[in-house]
Amino acid sequence: xxxxxxxxxxxxxxxxxPLAHDRQLIRARYSSDGSLLAxxxxxxxxxxxxxxxxxxxxxxxxxxxxxxxxxxxxxPRLFTGDFHGAVHAWDATKEGAPPLFTIAADRDNxxxxxxxxxxxxxxxxxxxxxxxxxxxxxGAPMREMPGHAGPVFSVAAHPDGKHAVSGxxxxxxxxxxxxxxxxxxxFDAKALHxxxxxxxxxxxxxxxxxxxxxxxxxxxxxxxxxxxxxxxPGTPLVLVFDNATGAKKTELRYGFKSDGPVNGxxxxxxxxxxxxxEHQNGPTQLVFWKLDAPEPFHKVAANxxxxxxxxxxxxxxxxxxxxxxxPGGNGALRKELRxxxxxxxxxxxxxxxxxxxxxxK
Amino acid sequence: xxxxxxxxxxxGLPGLMQRGIAEEMRKRGKxxxxxxxxxxxxxxxxxxxxPDSPFAGPxxxxxxxxxGVHVSELMPxxxxxxxxxxxxxSMSTKDPNHSTGVARIQRGDPINRGVDYPFLGAAVSKLLxxxxxxxxxxxxxxxxxxxxxxxxxxxLGSKFGAxxxxxxxPPIHIRRPDDLSAESDTARNTLRRLADAxxxxxxxxxxxxxxxxxxDMAEKxxxxxxxxxxxxxxxxxxxxxxxxxxxxxLLLARHLLEAGVQFVKVTSYHWDSHGDHFNxxxxxVPAIDQPFAALVSDLEASGLLKDVVVVLMSEFGRTPGxxxxxxxxxxxxxxxxxxxxxxxxxxRIIGKTTPDGxxxxxxxxxxxxxxxxxxxxxxxxxxxxxxxxxxxPLPIAHEQCKPIADLLA
Numbered sequence: 001x002x003x004x005x006x007x008x009x010x011x012x013x014x015x016x017x018p019l020a021h022d023r024q025l026i027r028a029r030y031s032s033d034g035s036l037l038a039x040x041x042x043x044x045x046x047x048x049x050x051x052x053x054x055x056x057x058x059x060x061x062x063x064x065x066x067x068x069x070x071x072x073x074x075x076p077r078l079f080t081g082d083f084h085g086a087v088h089a090w091d092a093t094k095e096g097a098p099p100l101f102t103i104a105a106d107r108d109n110x111x112x113x114x115x116x117x118x119x120x121x122x123x124x125x126x127x128x129x130x131x132x133x134x135x136x137x138x139g140a141p142m143r144e145m146p147g148h149a150g151p152v153f154s155v156a157a158h159p160d161g162k163h164a165v166s167g168x169x170x171x172x173x174x175x176x177x178x179x180x181x182x183x184x185x186x187f188d189a190k191a192l193h194x195x196x197x198x199x200x201x202x203x204x205x206x207x208x209x210x211x212x213x214x215x216x217x218x219x220x221x222x223x224x225x226x227x228x229x230x231x232x233p234g235t236p237l238v239l240v241f242d243n244a245t246g247a248k249k250t251e252l253r254y255g256f257k258s259d260g261p262v263n264g265x266x267x268x269x270x271x272x273x274x275x276x277x278e279h280q281n282g283p284t285q286l287v288f289w290k291l292d293a294p295e296p297f298h299k300v301a302a303n304x305x306x307x308x309x310x311x312x313x314x315x316x317x318x319x320x321x322x323x324x325x326x327p328g329g330n331g332a333l334r335k336e337l338r339x340x341x342x343x344x345x346x347x348x349x350x351x352x353x354x355x356x357x358x359x360x361k
Numbered sequence: 362x363x364x365x366x367x368x369x370x371x372x373g374l375p376g377l378m379q380r381g382i383a384e385e386m387r388k389r390g391k392x393x394x395x396x397x398x399x400x401x402x403x404x405x406x407x408x409x410x411x412p413d414s415p416f417a418g419p420x421x422x423x424x425x426x427x428x429g430v431h432v433s434e435l436m437p438x439x440x441x442x443x444x445x446x447x448x449x450x451s452m453s454t455k456d457p458n459h460s461t462g463v464a465r466i467q468r469g470d471p472i473n474r475g476v477d478y479p480f481l482g483a484a485v486s487k488l489l490x491x492x493x494x495x496x497x498x499x500x501x502x503x504x505x506x507x508x509x510x511x512x513x514x515x516x517l518g519s520k521f522g523a524x525x526x527x528x529x530x531p532p533i534h535i536r537r538p539d540d541l542s543a544e545s546d547t548a549r550n551t552l553r554r555l556a557d558a559x560x561x562x563x564x565x566x567x568x569x570x571x572x573x574x575x576x577d578m579a580e581k582x583x584x585x586x587x588x589x590x591x592x593x594x595x596x597x598x599x600x601x602x603x604x605x606x607x608x609x610x611l612l613l614a615r616h617l618l619e620a621g622v623q624f625v626k627v628t629s630y631h632w633d634s635h636g637d638h639f640n641x642x643x644x645x646v647p648a649i650d651q652p653f654a655a656l657v658s659d660l661e662a663s664g665l666l667k668d669v670v671v672v673l674m675s676e677f678g679r680t681p682g683x684x685x686x687x688x689x690x691x692x693x694x695x696x697x698x699x700x701x702x703x704x705x706x707x708x709r710i711i712g713k714t715t716p717d718g719x720x721x722x723x724x725x726x727x728x729x730x731x732x733x734x735x736x737x738x739x740x741x742x743x744x745x746x747x748x749x750x751x752x753x754p755l756p757i758a759h760e761q762c763k764p765i766a767d768l769l770a
Binding site: 023024038042043064065067082083109121129151160169198199200201202203205228229230231232233260279280281282303304306322324326328329330331338341342343344 | 376400401412413416417418419420421457458504505606607629631632633634635636637640641643644645648677680681682683684685686687688690691692693694719720
């Protein structure tokens with residue numbers, strides 16, 4: 001951390017000049033030492049930036065959208081998963097290098113990856129509803145843990161290294177004992193799923209999960225009460241559980257209009273919980289909650305974000321954020337806009353968790 | 362004759378009809394099954410995947426039974442039948458709004474002459490003439506409420522409206538109460554008709570026509586309660602079509618077509634995926650793929666496909682660009698639909714979009730061209746046939762459009 005300002009999330013603000021990319025990005029993470037940040041999305045590549053120099057390079061990537069990304073907790077090894085089910089391991093420091101190993105793309109969409117704190121095990125979850133444990137050094141399969149009835153949207157390793165949780169489309173969160181593969185308990189996050197009588201699809205799901213640093217709390221993000229399966233407008237919602245008992249401790253909301261899921265959550269060093277998600281056709285906000293109040297104590301306006309990570313030094317957050325690069329919205333008779341019609345892009349926003357430096361006059 | 366055939370069906374042939382029966386039934390004339398995915402199915406996630414486009418979604422593109430033609434991996438069943446259907450990949454229409462676009466498309470978007478054109482079902486019923494088989498000619502299967510939708514008749518007059526079966530259920534009171542004798546029921550209806558006639562005398566067409574039509578249709582359906590007897594459904598058919606609403610409704614559509622209903626519209630709502638498009642498409646597109654493929658297969662196996670035009674479409678497609686909620690918005694500029702049966706050629710791919718899938722590159726088709734093609738496939742001369750609305754001759758489809766020659770067998 002270069003800035004001398006004291007940590008204070010109530011003064012959180014975005015760093016200037018976010019990194020930009022001309023395609024949408026879905027996930028963004030810091031490496032374990034913070035020297036690299038990586039992001040993935042719809043262009044199939046792995047994008048890596050050196051934090052100090054902002055130098056950008058790519059790794060050769062996937063055959064389709066990359067939907068999951070996690071760094072090894074002790075090395076610059078990077079794991080990525082895609083919508084065809086393939087998982088690759090990379091040395092993120094080696095520009096253009098091929099994967100260290102690949103877990104075959106013989107399953108549905110890999111939506112979530114996590115690594116245990118000791119770096120020994122890689123966890124994956126996806127549309128085939130099975131949580132899997134892999135050897136993080138070799139990619140060898142170690143265990144399959146069936147139990148979900150639908151797509152697994154998120155996985156998180158507990159700080160004790162012995163347990164993990166997985167959350168699915170239907171709001172079911174399962175706590176697993178990794179050594180045995182047994183279910184320890186379930187957390188009721190069904191409020192994050194909606195299926196009304198006239199829907200033709202299930203909506204919502206556990207879009208993100210994070211443990212408090214001491215492992216006593218589990219926060220699950222998504223949205224509730226979707227009004228349709230078309231626009232899918234709902235109410236962003238965070239459920240915080242006691243990890244030891246599975247009991248729900250609190251529900252957190254935005255307190256302002258935003259219609260999409262909370263896609264990223266991170267506990268900060270003082271127990272503050274930060275969250276960020278999506279909103280249709282307009283800005284939303286990065287929010288900060290104290291767990292004793294249902295609404296945030298601080299908000300920072302921004303566009304929709306799809307992930308959230310905390311720098312290893314605990315002083316900044318990172319998120320891939322939507323950026324329109326041309327005309328959006330509905331079509332029709334827009335031939336005059338044809339040359340300007342391009343795919344949206346992304347920005348990587350860094351949010352500093354301390355006061356902005358005073359502007360010199 | 363028809364009664365005997367239907368009795369045979371009820372007795373032991375509730376599934377695929379024997380080919381001979383189909384031959385007999387075909388004498389009833391042409392029919393249409395019009396499947397409407399309200400809100401707009403994405404062409405990228407169905408008929409026109411562009412895996413190398415910057416606008417591509419995450420799903421695979423898979424080969425079909427037509428060499429060189431690929432569709433989304435979300436449509437594996439239909440992919441195997443691609444040689445038995447045709448696609449238009451170059452639909453380009455004008456209206457980006459649901460509120461106006463649905464009616465505009467289902468009316469064929471003719472030149473505006475200040476009159477309400479009929480929806481396709483009403484048009485077919487008028488132009489072909491309703492078959493004399495004791496069944497309502499235009500039946501609409503839809504989620505939600507049923508009833509008689511006279512508004513779809515446009516200037517043809519309300520009797521050409523659609524009998525809507527809410528959630529595929531028969532109209533309520535389709536069964537005559539036990540304490541009402543057949544004689545009393547007949548006498549009651551006679552009195553009603555006399556009252557209607559007196560009310561109408563000296564008046565121009567009124568909503569009474571719609572009420573009369575709905576009563577007439579109710580009477581017809583009361584004689585055909587067997588069509589809604591779910592105990593007749595073969596479990597293997599239910600599994601093949603799917604137990605979700607689209608599956609159940611398309612299976613009912615097949616039964617209604619087999620029974621002789623001239624025009625069956627099946628509507629599915631909530632395809633307007635502005636948010637969470639890729640999570641919902643993964644559930645929704647397979648939900649139409651499976652029963653659509655089953656329907657086409659069954660109609661072909663029974664021989665009915667020769668005379669039943671099947672259309673699967675929406676009011677527009679979805680944007681190439683992906684919005685902030687990972688949704689796709691409305692895109693009438695370049696979209697796709699599927700069509701088969703009747704006089705429609707099979708295994709044809711009409712038109713082409715640009716490599717990125719955003720725009721029509723070859724053979725743009727308006728919905729007017731589609732209406733000309735459907736009418737032609739039903740044996741009508743769409744360029745010559747005319748409606749007469751209070752003496753005014755009106756073209757049955759946009760006169761600046763024409764049948765898609767490559768799509769006609």
